[in-house]
Amino acid sequence: MSVTDTVAEPSAPSKASGTAGLQTSGVTLRGVTKRFGDFTAVADLDLDVRPGEFFSMLGPSGSGKTTVLRMIAGFEPVTEGSISLGGADVTALAPFDRDVNTVFQDYALFPHLSIADNVAYGLKVRKVAKAERARAVQRALEQVRLSSVAERLPHQLSGGQRQRIALARALVLKPKVLLLDEPLGALDKQLREEMQVELKQIQREVGITFIFVTHDQEEALTLSDRVAVFNNGKVEQVGSPVEVYEQPATEFVAGFLGVSNLVGPEHASRIAGIDRLISIRPERVRLLPADAQLASDEAGVAATVVETVYTGANTRTIVETAEGLRLIASRQNDHRPGLSAGAQRGDRVVAAWTRDHASVVP
Amino acid sequence: MTTTAPARVDRSSTAGTRPLSTMLYRRPRLRLAGLLAIPMVWLVGVYIFSLAMMLVTAFWVTDPFTSKVKPGFTLDNFASIFTTPAYLATSLRTLGIALAVTVVCALFAVPLGIFMAKIASPWLRGVLAVAITLPLWAGYLVKILAMRITFTEEGFFNWALAPLGITGPGFSIVTVILTLTYLWFPYMAVPVYTAIRQIPVNLFDASADMGAKSWTTIRTVVLPLIKPALLAGSIFTFSLSLGDFIAARFVGGSTQMIGSIIASNINLNPPMAAAFSVVPIVFVLLYLFAVRKSGALRNL
CATH class of the missing domain: 1.10.3720.10 (MetI-like)
Known part of the structure; x- marks a missing residue:
């Protein structure tokens, strides 16, 4: 990152203080519904976020995930249902009476206050004594490795720095739960990946519950202990990254989390003998020569290569069977692809996968 | 740089068709004068002048009998x-x-x-x-x-x-x-x-x-x-x-x-x-x- 980052103290002195008075709690939503006029943004939602976990709410825009976050923070009143924080019902409480803090998508730093004053804002509102406030701000800035910018104004900072100040400003208040609303959405890809690592580290250090809203499936899988996949105001599946990726509970989850080959019951029963919708990830599909013999634990189907796409680390091959079923096979380029390597357009192949790599979508 | 040179020559050769524009282009001060002439006449001639006249009048005296204003210099008006x-x-x-x-x-x-x-x-x-x-x-x-x-x-x-x-x-x-x-x-x-x-x-x-x-x-x-x-x-x-x-x-x-x-x-x-x-x-x-x-x- 920038030069100032490396100048800042490399140690993490806040570690001891962060874990000493550890206070965190889970969040429980019961029958939560949110309607805006005729539009139902969130419908009868039950959700249990465990204390201390990194919980992601993943979904396309308009799926209700941000609305749920805003209801937990208290910015939006719930239409029906209840929200409790560590067992205490907070449904009727205003944002300033809830033990949660939020990191906003576009940071929402106060443009007229210095970085130190921004971080001190919540402490000042809570009438924390000046000396104690200064110490807490100092610690919080060290935690995000930005002590050197304390006297600057927000517009003098880069996007990544502003993001970390927003994080420090929320963490300095020692919330029981931290809410993050697409906090990395405005950053470019490389910075986003660096921030992901940092965010995960900070979450481990402070040990409190993080509820993270994102539409980026890779980000959700990378960071989370558990992921809730949202669609149309409903949760389609809640589970660990491995569960939601490997055993998608619905067609939507299979399609939204990465690329998936969804094989309908009529094709599945013919190819694999399963009369259900099945999902196979492209990286599990192997392309074998047309005359290859399938092993007993394998399923496969003859197909013709219609397109190959070289994406650097991987090559993606799209094949089509005589019945019109399209499958995508992805292969890591772990060799140097020459002209002879890989399938060519028009080649006759067998697209095959190990039977237990295909998951049945209920 | 070498590719722009012929283009400049081209342009100056057509400049003769618009002598006024060319002249204004060559003389930035004249251009500025043309731009500001009318607003400056208004601003200085009417606006500032009348205000200044008023301030000057403040130091003049009025004949108490005839109510005629006579130029002069007195601070009495301000003192009052x-x-x-x-x-x-x-x-x-x-x-x-x-x-x-x-x-x-x-x-x-x-x-x-x-x-x-x-x-x-x-x-x-x-x-x-x-x-x-x-x-x-x-x-x-x-x-x-x-x-x-x-x-x-x-x-x-x-x-x-x-x-x-x-x-x-x-x-x-x-x-x-x-x-x-x-x-x-x-x-x-x-x-x-x-x-x-x-x-x-x-x-x-x-x-x-x-x-x-x-x-x-x-x-x-x-x-x-x-x-x-x-x-x-x-x-x-x-x-x-x-x-x-x-x-x-x-x-x-x-x-x-x-x-x-x-x-x-x-x-x-x-x-x-x-x-x-x-x-x-x-x-x-x-x-x-x-x-x-x-x-x-x-x-x-």
């Missing part, structure tokens, strides 16, 4: 502002009225601006925007008349308050302040509303999220961010109020303002009127100086 108790009181009263109008305008504009910018539906916002700017569309005297009818002896306020056993402000200094607030409110409300609209709604959420209640958010987030707009608006409400005399005449009862004294001296004693005209100018300059000192003008 301080030595005549009625003049001094009027100056201070006018200053007080202008400050009161400014404060009342700001007190109305901030909550209204917050409501319009952050809470009202687009439809209601439109209605309010029209309502606020409505006074700008009506004639000045029409508004004064409206206030006069409302506050007169048999007017609305006295009628509405009569059952409670109290009377309205009638024609007094209070009514002058209310009338001037009515007249100049758009000049405060519009910049304040615009400034509040520009505050991202996330800042309100963030402030509440960190524990601030509404009043704290207004004090620590909204007011600092709209300070330039408040000051810009206040320059209008303050200076326009200082110069007014019609409100005092029609709804002020016996209330006199600087303008009243200038108006009554315009024919009788022009040098005195001119000297008195300097008072609001000095007040405005002092106000601008104070505003400048606060650093708020940097953001304008």
Whole structure:
């Protein structure tokens, strides 16, 4: 990152203080519904976020995930249902009476206050004594490795720095739960990946519950202990990254989390003998020569290569069977692809996968 | 660089077809003179000149018998502002009225601006925007008349308050302040509303999220961010109020303002009127100086 980052103290002195008075709690939503006029943004939602976990709410825009976050923070009143924080019902409480803090998508730093004053804002509102406030701000800035910018104004900072100040400003208040609303959405890809690592580290250090809203499936899988996949105001599946990726509970989850080959019951029963919708990830599909013999634990189907796409680390091959079923096979380029390597357009192949790599979508 | 050279040669060869444009292009000073000639004639010839003439007149004398103005040099006109108790009181009263109008305008504009910018539906916002700017569309005297009818002896306020056993402000200094607030409110409300609209709604959420209640958010987030707009608006409400005399005449009862004294001296004693005209100018300059000192003008 920038030069100032490396100048800042490399140690993490806040570690001891962060874990000493550890206070965190889970969040429980019961029958939560949110309607805006005729539009139902969130419908009868039950959700249990465990204390201390990194919980992601993943979904396309308009799926209700941000609305749920805003209801937990208290910015939006719930239409029906209840929200409790560590067992205490907070449904009727205003944002300033809830033990949660939020990191906003576009940071929402106060443009007229210095970085130190921004971080001190919540402490000042809570009438924390000046000396104690200064110490807490100092610690919080060290935690995000930005002590050197304390006297600057927000517009003098880069996007990544502003993001970390927003994080420090929320963490300095020692919330029981931290809410993050697409906090990395405005950053470019490389910075986003660096921030992901940092965010995960900070979450481990402070040990409190993080509820993270994102539409980026890779980000959700990378960071989370558990992921809730949202669609149309409903949760389609809640589970660990491995569960939601490997055993998608619905067609939507299979399609939204990465690329998936969804094989309908009529094709599945013919190819694999399963009369259900099945999902196979492209990286599990192997392309074998047309005359290859399938092993007993394998399923496969003859197909013709219609397109190959070289994406650097991987090559993606799209094949089509005589019945019109399209499958995508992805292969890591772990060799140097020459002209002879890989399938060519028009080649006759067998697209095959190990039977237990295909998951049945209920 | 080498590729642009022939292009330049090309252009200069066609320049002969537009000699005036070419000449102006070659002579930047002449171009500037052409641009500024008309506005400068207006600004210097009429605007500054007449103002200067007025200031000069302030040092002239009026023959008390013939009421003829004679050029000369005297500081008596200025001295009388301080030595005549009625003049001094009027100056201070006018200053007080202008400050009161400014404060009342700001007190109305901030909550209204917050409501319009952050809470009202687009439809209601439109209605309010029209309502606020409505006074700008009506004639000045029409508004004064409206206030006069409302506050007169048999007017609305006295009628509405009569059952409670109290009377309205009638024609007094209070009514002058209310009338001037009515007249100049758009000049405060519009910049304040615009400034509040520009505050991202996330800042309100963030402030509440960190524990601030509404009043704290207004004090620590909204007011600092709209300070330039408040000051810009206040320059209008303050200076326009200082110069007014019609409100005092029609709804002020016996209330006199600087303008009243200038108006009554315009024919009788022009040098005195001119000297008195300097008072609001000095007040405005002092106000601008104070505003400048606060650093708020940097953001304008």
